[in-house]
Amino acid sequence: MKKLILEKLKQIEVEHNVKVLFAVESGSRAWGFPSKDSDFDVRFVYVHEKDWYVSIDQKRDVIEYPINEMLDISGWDVRKALQLFAKSNPALLEWLRSPIVYYDQLTLSEDLRSIGNEILSKKACIYHYLHMARGNYRDYLQHEEVKIKKYFYVLRPLLACMWIETFQEIPPILFDELLKIxxxxxxxLTEVMALLERKKQGEELDLEPRKKVLNDFIEDKLTYFENYVKGINESNTMDIEHLNKLFRKTLDQSWAK
Incomplete structure (x- = not known):
């Protein structure tokens, strides 16, 4: 599959006249709990030639392909990525820390990882993870019988909130790591580890009676962090000129003759 993904990335470079800077796995495979039928969620950052950026017209800054049963692949232009990085975009922060890297060239990803915690907006990230947890909890885990695999999609963002509060840093991607809080x-923990083990063994977790201990945990943490995030006062501001320099360096390196 990695060979197929690399071939697709090369195809993208040719079709769009871009250079892919890095490409990673971003979904349940990166989180450590894929299903048997999980597709590959590939996310990448790319760069155009210099002249593309020197124009007065608005241009599309994402590349997306139709999702098929095996591959979900999309990417952001480097300028868009840097703008979002300045706002502590949680999706991009996760891409930069994915344990599954398909391709990485130059130094942009490492440069961004090295300053990620310095510019981290804890407020923005917690709001993002809260929204994710609240929506999945509301949609999937309210009935007597629930789609039990959806617990992971609620617990993971809540544990990420706990990690940010505890360590004041970007949370790890792997679900197992988040359980070390x-x-x-x-x-x-016993209930979660039992579900996780079943998931890793390839068991398809579908409708089952809801787990009271997990629902109680979720409701408690949702209430707690909805109040906690309102009290966060941040003075961190990103040095945009530093990102401008990274942008210019990336352009120079990518298209060097």
């Missing part, structure tokens, strides 16, 4: 209840 001190103070998690033993009964909660």
């Amino acid at each position: 001190d103070g998690l209840d033993e009964l909660f």
